[in-house]
Structure formats: C-alpha cells, structure tokens
Amino acid sequence: MFNLRRFTILSSLIIMGISSAYALTVLKQKDKYGYANNAGEMVIKAQYTQAYPFENGKAKVCKGKKWGYIDTLGNAIIPIQYENIEPFKNGIARVKKGDKYGYICEDGSIYIKPDYNFIGTFNDEGYIWVAKGKTLKESKKGLFKDNQLIIEPKYLSLGFYVVTDSADYTDGSPISFADGAPENNEIKQNFCKLSISNNPYIWLSSSYAVTTIADKTGKI
Numbered sequence: 168m169f170n171l172r173r174f175t176i177l178s179s180l181i182i183m184g185i186s187s188a189y190a191l192t193v194l195k196q197k198d199k200y201g202y203a204n205n206a207g208e209m210v211i212k213a214q215y216t217q218a219y220p221f222e223n224g225k226a227k228v229c230k231g232k233k234w235g236y237i238d239t240l241g242n243a244i245i246p247i248q249y250e251n252i253e254p255f256k257n258g259i260a261r262v263k264k265g266d267k268y269g270y271i272c273e274d275g276s277i278y279i280k281p282d283y284n285f286i287g288t289f290n291d292e293g294y295i296w297v298a299k300g301k302t303l304k305e306s307k308k309g310l311f312k313d314n315q316l317i318i319e320p321k322y323l324s325l326g327f328y329v330v331t332d333s334a335d336y337t338d339g340s341p342i343s344f345a346d347g348a349p350e351n352n353e354i355k356q357n358f359c360k361l362s363i364s365n366n367p368y369i370w371l372s373s374s375y376a377v378t379t380i381a382d383k384t385g386k387i
Contacts (some may be wrong), residue, residue: 190205190221191210191211191226191239193218193220194213196209196213197213198216199213199214199216200214200216200217200218200228201214201218202221202239202241210241211237214230216230217229221239225238225244225273227252228247229247230247233248233249234249234250234251234252235247235248235249235252243275244274250263250265251263252271255273259271259272259273259278259289260273261286261288263281264281266284267281267283267284268281268283268284268285268286270295270314278314279297279314282299283298283320284298284300284301285297285299285300285303285306293313294311294327295311296308296309296311297309297310298320299320305323307320307322308320308322308324310325312383312384312385317384317385318369318381318385322371322372323374324371324372325369325370327369368380368381368382368383369382369385
C-alpha cells in the first residue's frame with residue numbers, strides 16, 4: 168500500500184542529498200579564491216581576489232578591483248565591472264562604475280544608469296535624488312520616481328514639503344539640499360494656489376531661493 172508520509176520523507180532526503188552534492192563553498196588557492204563542491208573538488212577556478220558564499224544561486228565576486236555576480240557554473244550574472252555593489256534591497260542595489268553612481272537589478276539590468284556623481288537612496292514613496300557636478304553643493308540636482316527621471320538634474324537645491332489644511336508646511340523630505348528652508352511667505356503663497364490633493368509638493372531652486380514648485384509626478 169502506498170505510504171504518502173514515507174514517500175514524502177524519502178523525496179525530501181533525496182532532494183537534500185542532491186542539494187548538498189551541488190553545494191559550493193569558497194576555497195582559497197594561493198592568493199586567489201574559487202569554489203569547491205563537498206568533495207573538495209574545485210568546480211569554479213580560483214581566479215577572484217575576493218569571493219562571497221552563494222545565496223539563491225548567485226555569489227558576489229571581485230576580480231582585481233571590479234565587482235560582479237556569478238552563477239553556480241561560474242557565468243557572470245552581473246558583469247564584473249563595478250567599483251562597488253551595495254547589498255540588494257527590494258531587488259535593486261546601488262553601484263559605482265568609475266566615479267559615477269547608479270542602480271542595478273538582481274538580474275544585472277540597469278535600473279538607473281550610473282551617470283551621476285552623487286546619488287541618494289530611495290525613500291518610502293520611491294523617490295531618489297541624483298546630482299551631477301564636482302561637489303555636492305555646486306552640483307545640479309534632479310529627481311527619479313521609481314526608475315523614471317521626472318525632474319532633470321538642473322537645480323542647485325530641491326526637497327519635499329507636505330501641505331496641511333492651514334497652508335503651513337513641514338519639511339517631510341529626506342532629500343533636501345538647502346542650507347535653510349525657503350521663506351515661509353513665499354512657500355505659503357505658492358501652496359495657496361495649489362490643490363492639497365497633490366501633496367507632497369517638490370520645491371526646486373536654481374539660486375537657493377524658491378523659483379519652481381512641482382507636484383509629486385514632477386509636473387511643474
């Protein structure tokens with residue numbers, strides 16, 4: 168008589184055995200790192216200056232001073248071409264290529280092309296600032312929403328303000344480059360002309376004075 172419980176246990180043991188047989192561990196040979204199976208056989212040549220353990224079928228490796236990711240066959244999933252790859256969060260990671268920054272997806276595709284001298288991290292609503300220039304203070308700033316550039320990098324300063332029923336504002340932004348908040352009266356005069364339903368609003372400055380206000384989609 169067929170025993171489902173016994174069959175399930177045997178199947179699990181077989182799967183565990185297969186997984187164990189193909190498990191790879193980091194192994195150092197001379198001054199380079201590669202990957203070996205459980206029998207100690209080198210299955211991915213020791214060719215990396217640094218190597219991390221496999222997770223979910225991929226491993227972070229470094230050749231020379233360039234970083235990327237490989238699969239269990241040693242094929243590059245993410246090209247080994249970046250000066251740095253930060254940990255993935257929600258499927259994307261900040262990268263540095265040359266002296267520029269951007270974001271990539273876990274499959275190696277580009278989320279934000281590494282074209283920027285400075286770049287921030289995503290806030291809870293999916294916004295991220297980018298900047299081009301020699302110094303952060305003098306650089307031109309722009310704004311991405313998800314993976315779309317909604318505001319071109321041409322402003323010295325930008326940030327969010329959330330409107331209340333009394334037309335006051337609070338600085339609710341993790342991305343603000345202003346040395347000080349724009350003048351209250353000017354902010355309030357502009358906000359009084361706008362629909363509260365579109366907040367948070369984005370203020371944009373080309374001379375450290377409020378010159379432009381956009382809605383949350385980047386529309387002026």
